[in-house]
Amino acid sequence: MDSLTALLEGFATALQPQYLLYALFGVFIGTAVGVLPGIGPAMTVALLLPLTYSLDPTGALIVFAGIYYGGMYGGSTTSILLNTPGESASIVTALEGNRMAKTGRGAAALATAAIGSFVAGTAATLALTFLAPGIARLAVQLGPADYFALIVVAFLTVGALLGSSVPRGLASLGLGLLLGLVGTEVLSGQQRYTFGVPSLADGIDVVIIAVGLFALGETLYVASRLRHGPVRVIPVTRGWRTWMSRRDWSRSWRPWLRGTAIGFPIGTIPAGGADVATFLSYATERKLARGEAKGEFGRGAIEGVAGPEAANNAAAAGVLVPLLTLGLPTTATAAIIISAFQSYGIRPGPMLFENQSGLVWALIASLYLGNVMLLVLNLPLVGMWVKVLRIPRPYLYAGILAFAGLGAYALHFNVLDTLTLLVVGVVGFLMRRYGYPVAPMVVGGILGPMAEEQLRKSMAISQGDLSYLVHSPFAIVAYSTLAVIVGLGMWLKRRKARLEASAPFPAEQPAQDAERVE
Amino acid sequence: MTESAPAPLDAQASGGAPPRGTRAPxxxxxxxxxxxxxxxxxxxxxxxxxxxxxxxxxxxxxxxxxxxxxxxxxxxxxxxxxxxRGRRGVPDDGEDVDPDAPTDWLTVAKLVAFFLTQLVLIEWAGWPIGVAVLFAGAAWSLGAKRWWVAVLAGLGLGLVTQLVFGAWLGLSLPAGPLLDWIPIFHG
The missing domain is CATH 1.10.287 (Helix Hairpins)
Structure with a gap:
């Protein structure tokens, strides 16, 4: 009941006209940028950070929540209407949604994605509302050794599970940890790896790492292998009122609920975030399909859009559980959100619900509001998103570069940050080029300093006794769960690989070919 | 997304060498x-x-x-x-990435060079000019058809960001000697 009162207070804050406007602005700009091809949720959040630099913390976080959810919504529109596979989280939407669009059912695909996202987003936010305070209360009792265990879990799952090769993931993690080391060390005040450059003494901002890897690195990579020629967007016909037939509804609602049930728990554990959840949901729907739907899978089954899209958004809300209650980012997007919190001097973690309860609940309330706004915005505005999709690519990527530059320079108004951004960007380009995942680097950059602090605190308590790290039941459970998660992750990954092998992407295979395979 | 990409893909991607193994990575x-x-x-x-x-x-x-x-x-x-042992990295996919294209190092170098101009231009010529040069240069490198459209769009973007972020949101972006005398750009 406690959290209900707090939530109502949160709504009271979030419903103030000025915050309502902030939320609307956030979801609008988040969707607009998320719709842009080649821009995933992480890049959306990283690029739009400068927008919040001059707002008050509550306003900034509300804008941010809107951008986060909006970016997730926007991605599905891209993958349904463009002919090519897109960002990882909504790639299975591309699989079925894109084929639905090709057969003239694009409107139904967009509608089931939007409504499914709304249903899943709302249900998952509800789960977040009731779970988070309890977890935070438990988390208050955790000691530094427990935190260290949690961080090690996050490191290894994000580093070893994301991407195709374990050593590449760990190398990426190591690069992030190294960047995190640069600067003045907190406990003894020593400078490390600063080359005596004063501006490096404050450390390298995670925003620079994120914008560099996602915006700059991605742009350089796309530029190196740009698809030339006209942009092919599948036209959407029919008015938005008649988008979904009664039959579409009856085929969609179960996948929405199943997707939510799959997405939320997977989002809360550090297992690669939305990516894994969408694939699991797709596999489930495919297996459960009966009759006519079974034959449609691979040629545009509405269940294959409804389920994964719901799972995607439920996982996005699930990611917020460890983020808000433990201060643990489990995806690159979450790492950027943490850095935004930190720039306001707010430290996410168990104390957040006590020290900043007004702020947290306003944030959670704005998630509910943002979901409603997205539903209202997305369906009628599809015509506009289609225009956004047609932006000529040279201008699109030139614009991304300009905003990346703005994000870096506006941090401290120092061109050295711009230079650091460029170096990180080139590294990000090379990493993509040679198949290294970039997310572990961002997570390493933000969690590295936290890991060191907790490790040194526990060593100070135990007077250097290493066994202190596993003295508490919680730490033991965490390390054994780690083993299970890694095992489970490997299994999920193999499943995903099998699924991909059995259902090739439209872009990599001509349509007739794919149909023959089916 | 990358794990299941077929083997020939990454061989082609590493510099356009035809089949795998003919050229050391x-x-x-x-x-x-x-x-x-x-x-x-x-x-x-x-x-x-x-x-x-x-x-x-x-x-x-x-x-x-x-x-x-x-x-x-x-x-x-x-x-x-x-x-x-022959387990090569698999390059990323993307909506605008052509999976069969070889790496175009020249374009990457051009983009890096134009980004470097920011280091000098932001403080010397001001933010709007810096953005205009970066935007126009990047768009030209990426194959924009009409260079003057790129320049105009870049100038427009520079002025708009200066107004929105500098004047309205209060970030201290330098307007540069060309614009500093106009009160609205002063922030």
Whole structure:
């Protein structure tokens, strides 16, 4: 009941006209940028950070929540209407949604994605509302050794599970940890790896790492292998009122609920975030399909859009559980959100619900509001998103570069940050080029300093006794769960690989070919 | 997304060499070697971190850097071993990425060069000019059809961001000597 009162207070804050406007602005700009091809949720959040630099913390976080959810919504529109596979989280939407669009059912695909996202987003936010305070209360009792265990879990799952090769993931993690080391060390005040450059003494901002890897690195990579020629967007016909037939509804609602049930728990554990959840949901729907739907899978089954899209958004809300209650980012997007919190001097973690309860609940309330706004915005505005999709690519990527530059320079108004951004960007380009995942680097950059602090605190308590790290039941459970998660992750990954092998992407295979395979 | 990509794809991607194995993956070795070198640097550098005398903390400021260096070296060596055994990295996919195109290093170099102009131009000529040069240069490098559209769009973007972020949101972006005398750009 406690959290209900707090939530109502949160709504009271979030419903103030000025915050309502902030939320609307956030979801609008988040969707607009998320719709842009080649821009995933992480890049959306990283690029739009400068927008919040001059707002008050509550306003900034509300804008941010809107951008986060909006970016997730926007991605599905891209993958349904463009002919090519897109960002990882909504790639299975591309699989079925894109084929639905090709057969003239694009409107139904967009509608089931939007409504499914709304249903899943709302249900998952509800789960977040009731779970988070309890977890935070438990988390208050955790000691530094427990935190260290949690961080090690996050490191290894994000580093070893994301991407195709374990050593590449760990190398990426190591690069992030190294960047995190640069600067003045907190406990003894020593400078490390600063080359005596004063501006490096404050450390390298995670925003620079994120914008560099996602915006700059991605742009350089796309530029190196740009698809030339006209942009092919599948036209959407029919008015938005008649988008979904009664039959579409009856085929969609179960996948929405199943997707939510799959997405939320997977989002809360550090297992690669939305990516894994969408694939699991797709596999489930495919297996459960009966009759006519079974034959449609691979040629545009509405269940294959409804389920994964719901799972995607439920996982996005699930990611917020460890983020808000433990201060643990489990995806690159979450790492950027943490850095935004930190720039306001707010430290996410168990104390957040006590020290900043007004702020947290306003944030959670704005998630509910943002979901409603997205539903209202997305369906009628599809015509506009289609225009956004047609932006000529040279201008699109030139614009991304300009905003990346703005994000870096506006941090401290120092061109050295711009230079650091460029170096990180080139590294990000090379990493993509040679198949290294970039997310572990961002997570390493933000969690590295936290890991060191907790490790040194526990060593100070135990007077250097290493066994202190596993003295508490919680730490033991965490390390054994780690083993299970890694095992489970490997299994999920193999499943995903099998699924991909059995259902090739439209872009990599001509349509007739794919149909023959089916 | 990358794990299931067919084998020929990554062979083509590494510099457009036709089938796998005809050309050593120099770039992959080089990048992994640079990562390993950074790890070695982290280890050596850790030795030079000053440990304040008389500090009672058990774990000094050097231990964690040592661990990071070791992780980086170990992971990079493992990558090198994998590559040597024929397990190459699989380049990323993307909506605008042509999976069959060879890497166009020239375009990347042009983009990096135009981004570098920011270092000089932002403070010397002002933010709007800096953005205009970056935007127009990048769009031209990426194959924009009409260069003057790119220049005009770049100038427009520079002025709009200056107004929105500098004047309206209050970030202190330098307007530059050309615009500084106009009150609205003063922020």
């Amino acid at each position: 120099v770039g992959e070795y080089a990048f992994a070697a640079v990562c390993a070198a950074l790890g070695v640097y982290a280890i050596i550098g850790a030795g030079f971190i000053r440990v304040p005398p008389g500090s009672a903390s058990v774990l000094g400021p050097r231990v964690f850097p040592y661990a990071v260096g070791v992780l980086l070296v170990a992971a990079s060596v493992a990558v090198i071993v994998q590559v040597a």
